[in-house]
Amino acid sequence: MTLPNYDTIVVLDFGSQYTQLIARRMRELGVYTEILPHSIPLSELQLRKPKGVVLSGGPMSVYESDSLNLPADFLEWQESRSIPTLGICYGMQLLAHVLGGKVLAVTNREYGLQTISVLEGSQLLEAVRKKSQVWMSHGDQVQALPPGSRVIAKTSTCPVAALESKGRGICGVQFHPEVHHTEGGTDIIRAFLFDICGCSPTWQVSNFIDQTVAELKSTLGSERVLMGVSGGVDSTVAALLLQNAIGGQLHCVFVDNGLLRTGEVEEVRANLAPLFTNFHFVDATEIFLQRLQDIVDPEEKRRIIATAFIEVFQQKASELSRSVGDFTYLGQGTIAPDRIESGVTSSASSHIKSHHNVALPETLHLKVIEPLQLLYKDEVRRVGEELGLPSSFVNRQPFPGPAMAVRIVAPVTTDRLRIVREADVILTDELKRAGVFGDFWQAFAVFLPVQSVGVMGDSRTFEYAVALRIVESEDAMTARIAHLDWDLLERTATRIINEVHGVNRVLYDLSNKPPATIEFL
Ligand code: XMP
Numbered sequence: 001m002t003l004p005n006y007d008t009i010v011v012l013d014f015g016s017q018y019t020q021l022i023a024r025r026m027r028e029l030g031v032y033t034e035i036l037p038h039s040i041p042l043s044e045l046q047l048r049k050p051k052g053v054v055l056s057g058g059p060m061s062v063y064e065s066d067s068l069n070l071p072a073d074f075l076e077w078q079e080s081r082s083i084p085t086l087g088i089c090y091g092m093q094l095l096a097h098v099l100g101g102k103v104l105a106v107t108n109r110e111y112g113l114q115t116i117s118v119l120e121g122s123q124l125l126e127a128v129r130k131k132s133q134v135w136m137s138h139g140d141q142v143q144a145l146p147p148g149s150r151v152i153a154k155t156s157t158c159p160v161a162a163l164e165s166k167g168r169g170i171c172g173v174q175f176h177p178e179v180h181h182t183e184g185g186t187d188i189i190r191a192f193l194f195d196i197c198g199c200s201p202t203w204q205v206s207n208f209i210d211q212t213v214a215e216l217k218s219t220l221g222s223e224r225v226l227m228g229v230s231g232g233v234d235s236t237v238a239a240l241l242l243q244n245a246i247g248g249q250l251h252c253v254f255v256d257n258g259l260l261r262t263g264e265v266e267e268v269r270a271n272l273a274p275l276f277t278n279f280h281f282v283d284a285t286e287i288f289l290q291r292l293q294d295i296v297d298p299e300e301k302r303r304i305i306a307t308a309f310i311e312v313f314q315q316k317a318s319e320l321s322r323s324v325g326d327f328t329y330l331g332q333g334t335i336a337p338d339r340i341e342s343g344v345t346s347s348a349s350s351h352i353k354s355h356h357n358v359a360l361p362e363t364l365h366l367k368v369i370e371p372l373q374l375l376y377k378d379e380v381r382r383v384g385e386e387l388g389l390p391s392s393f394v395n396r397q398p399f400p401g402p403a404m405a406v407r408i409v410a411p412v413t414t415d416r417l418r419i420v421r422e423a424d425v426i427l428t429d430e431l432k433r434a435g436v437f438g439d440f441w442q443a444f445a446v447f448l449p450v451q452s453v454g455v456m457g458d459s460r461t462f463e464y465a466v467a468l469r470i471v472e473s474e475d476a477m478t479a480r481i482a483h484l485d486w487d488l489l490e491r492t493a494t495r496i497i498n499e500v501h502g503v504n505r506v507l508y509d510l511s512n513k514p515p516a517t518i519e520f521l
Helices: 019-028 042-047 074-081 090-098 185-196 205-220 233-249 264-275 285-292 298-324 336-341 359-364 377-386 403-407 414-433 486-499
Strands: 008-013 032-037 052-055 085-088 102-118 131-144 150-154 162-165 170-173 225-228 250-256 279-283 329-331 367-369 442-456 459-472 503-508
Touching: 008 019, 019 032, 019 185, 042 074, 052 090, 052 185, 085 090, 090 102, 090 131, 090 162, 090 170, 170 185, 205 233, 205 367, 205 377, 225 233, 225 298, 233 250, 233 264, 233 329, 233 377, 250 264, 250 298, 264 279, 279 298, 285 298, 298 359, 298 403, 329 359, 403 414, 403 442, 414 442, 414 459, 414 486, 414 503, 442 503, 459 486, 486 503
Parallel strands: 008 032, 008 052, 052 085, 085 170, 225 250, 225 329, 250 279, 329 367, 459 503
Antiparallel strands: 102 131, 102 150, 150 162, 162 170, 442 459
16 A cells, blocks of 8 residues: 555544544544554554554453553654654543553443533643533543643543643543534644644645645556446546546446446446546446346355456456557555455454455456545545536445345346336435435335235236335445435335336335345345
């Protein structure tokens, strides 16, 4: 991975549900922030040349024998280089514990909003009102301060709600400044970033574009880059950055796998072809559909689709190499959460679904170039808008690589594809008419291989069911079902049953993630 050339803050993750939020808040304030596992070797952390380190909250207690600890030699390095370090909740308790203070479990646990009293004279809390409401969530407390530090805020039941040890650049808060409910939370984060760490707010969309394009130019020189574009936001934005950097040395390939939504192939071709000097379209519908016949198992479907894609792509790559010359690089639209999901930063992630197509660069013997690897989805969208993509395009709902194959809970056939596509069009249409389509992370139809009895006119029917899946989410790691208006749901279901031949029942999926996943397969 190329390391970013921005003032950087590292957040060491001790397992808090708010860790991502800390990074997001800091990035929103213009400072590049990267989350790393607490167990990362110190040398890896040092490579980032952080201007400051944040220790996140976490569910453990520092006095438990298996509690999570700092990277080996962290404290010596932090002290010798005077790296400002902010502990949040567990992070503060850990600092207090390892620096010689005392942390104990208390009977007066604090959850939810509490009022802190801020003491005079700390840089961290300078802009916070004397009495402020903050978000607390802890059962342990710092009871005795480590030598050389002092209390800078307290509550009626928590004697050390915030502390600092100015001499060694350490500060900590027992509450969560990253949570929206904490009054003055943004001021605290701002004070840490700019006053204490001395960061400059260089993490801005326009800076990112200029720096990335310049870096791509210097890395790629006169080499050729091949890139698969899916019509999704990530691959399009990544390809646009490459196009801006190397123009005609980039060749984009769009493969129609026969599994896309109604009208999508035409739409993608119309939208994308004009943006790129070299845009190649490959119709591989037959290959994919033929290989998917009889396949029920979702991972098998994904494997077949990935393999077929590699073959088709490889064939196109050889054809292009013969006509325009060899390629050195493969462009990919990987973003930061893809790296988290595929286990780069999290040791806890288990294999649920194979989302990522890792075999392509090895098969093609190409080096990988990933212009978006530092970004989160909302940042990719802002970059896309800045590069001139219409807002309707950058705000498209995510669509899985295996497309409709994971929305047909049975072997894929042309008739089932028709059913799921037609139902999807009706759902989208009704949500758009009601003006709510943009409110959801994803909204789609799923074909269920369940035949049940119905009555249409005077005849008995024995036909299939369609499920509607509509969820709200921040990042797809968790999702909550949309609380849709009943009339809207009923109207949609009635239209699907009337207009989609072969369906006589529509179900609304009421499962949150976890424990369900967003897609059915
Ligand atoms: P799940 O179903 O795991 O989905 O809750 C989380 C997000 O990932 C998308 N998804 C995929 N994307 N290839 C992809 O590129 C896949 O195989 C795949 N499976 C799920 C899903 O649409 C949701 O946004």
